[in-house]
Amino acid sequence: MVAIMHPEVEWHVSPGFPYVSGDGVVVGPQAVVQNVFAPIPECYDGFTIDVQEFFGSGDKVVMVGYLTGVWKETGKRFKANVVHVTTLKDGKMTHFFEAADTAEIIGAG
Template identity: 40%
Template sequence: MPTNKEIIEAHYAGFVEGDFAAVMAPFADDIVWTEADGFPLAGTYVGPQAVAENVFAALQRDWDGYALVVDEVLQDGDTVVAVGTYSGTYKATGRDFSARVVHVWRLRDGMAVKFEQVTDTAMVNAAID
């Protein structure tokens, strides 16, 4: 059985490989996904479908080349933390950005039940305004 760290690493690898099934695979049916206050998609979404529609689809709709480069993934029991950098170009303005980010994951029985994003929203919003 993979470790919690490996489960989340496989989630991120799914984005790189264009494998949406792998992206969604670790999500519990009742995952609680929180985008940071001040982030363009700020809010809390419950369930994989809500995350897919309100986060992943919205990022594709509004941004060109939106990406996350993960530098490090750390595990402490059921908590996994990923540290990296977001980047992309906002379609409406043509401005790009780069911002550091931390994702905090909580897993139960190998499934992600909670996600929280912490990022420099000022850097993201500078591309939008």
């Protein structure tokens, strides 16, 4: 996935994830790997994205699905709604936006 990221990709992660600080915006492929991808196995067991549908329009691709796994801190299994909106330009990912039910994931809901 890093290979298709624009050098200045803007990645918006849903606030509420335990590893997200501030407003959840990360810029650049290496920052995405370090601050978004790397913490996932530290926080979750069996984390998966269960894709239900893809939609495309113009430069946007929308994924609707579920995040599943076990939150290590509580041992709680979760299945949370998620939507990803990706913007592409010249074959590169320039913008990623995530809306996820983080309350379901951390058991706050």
